[in-house]
Amino acid sequence: MRFCPECGRMLMPKNNILSCPCGYSEEISDDVAEREYKFKGERKKEMEVIVTDNDNVALPTKKITCYKCGGTKGYWWTVQTRSADEAPTYFIRCAKCGNTWRRSN
Ligand SMILES: [Zn+2]
Ligand SMILES: [Zn+2]
Known part of the structure; x- marks a missing residue:
């Protein structure tokens, strides 16, 4: 991915x-x-997945806290920046309102 x-x-x-x-x-x-x-094709059965809006990638849901709507269900993924020695950046998306934000870490 x-x-x-x-x-x-x-x-x-x-x-x-x-x-x-x-x-x-x-x-x-x-x-x-x-x-x-x-x-x-294999995915853990107990893992709930949701599908993002514009593609067919399913990510496991995580407990998050959305600062916009207060939703607690969403998912996150990481992006490795160009230099491999930097820590990856986390992106978080709320499953309820679609709000996406970046968590630096
Ligand atoms: Zn939200
Ligand atoms: Zn882009």
């Missing part, structure tokens, strides 16, 4: 090009596409 290093959106490849609405784009090789986007 690849995420936009600029804004943290999840990127899905189209003809091996990852492009983001923010303007970022990246070309990936077949190998990378295969490795990063081939999903194994």
